[in-house]
């Protein structure tokens with residue numbers, strides 16, 4: 577009887593963890609798909625129309641009205657690729673200067689990725705060169721070289737200082753053939769559409785809706801480097817007592833990154 581009840585407790589942990597992992601992964605995938613559609617919106621209305629049929633006001637309005645489609649993102653934005661020789665003309669047309677993430681006028685760089693359209697919830701990144709932040713820069717370079725959606729490792733986001741990850745889709749000036757080279761992709765890059773998953777507050781919100789009885793502690797890790805897991809969500813504290821844990825796999829859609837969820841009971845069962 578005792579062995580049976582221990583088994584039940586363990587099965588309970590497995591099913592609660594799997595349920596949470598599936599829910600998080602699904603919400604994540606829904607948000608990524610909608611950002612993909614926004615990248616196509618920018619391509620269609622900014623680049624395939626002459627003159628461009630998109631402006632900040634339209635982008636802000638559309639992204640506010642469709643925010644429910646992206647439940648785990650704090651906001652989305654579009655950063656345009658600007659090479660140095662175009663900087664002066666670009667700044668004159670915009671009426672502002674490109675700034676670094678520290679809000680200083682940008683020093684000279686080969687190229688920049690200033691935000692020209694933003695959802696109001698992240699308006700603080702407007703005019704900022706997203707290549708001036710290490711994590712965002714790596715994302716931009718990998719997105720445009722692969723043509724795919726990419727994720728950063730977890731870091732502290734601008735604005736909230738919450739732990740999260742940034743998602744980036746590349747936008748190209750024209751449709752690319754399937755067999756184009758990496759150099760051709762980079763050359764055809766128009767900009768980057770992306771947003772931040774505020775994992776610390778939005779995942780908390782999601783998991784608290786599922787608060788179970790008995791309570792469990794949920795942690796999410798970036799385990800891309802298996803020997804050095806990076807905490808993405810949850811208390812990064814040593815566990816109070818040795819208790820069995822269950823690890824559920826997570827797939828956030830970027831094959832370059834690996835994630836998992838680790839669950840354990842918060843109290844001795």
Ligand code: WA2
Nearest residue numbers: 653655733734744768770771772
């Ligand atoms: N968006 C919101 N908060 C952030 C952030 C970000 N990046 N980076 C740090 N805090 C416009 O990849 C292009 C969004 C970056 C996209």
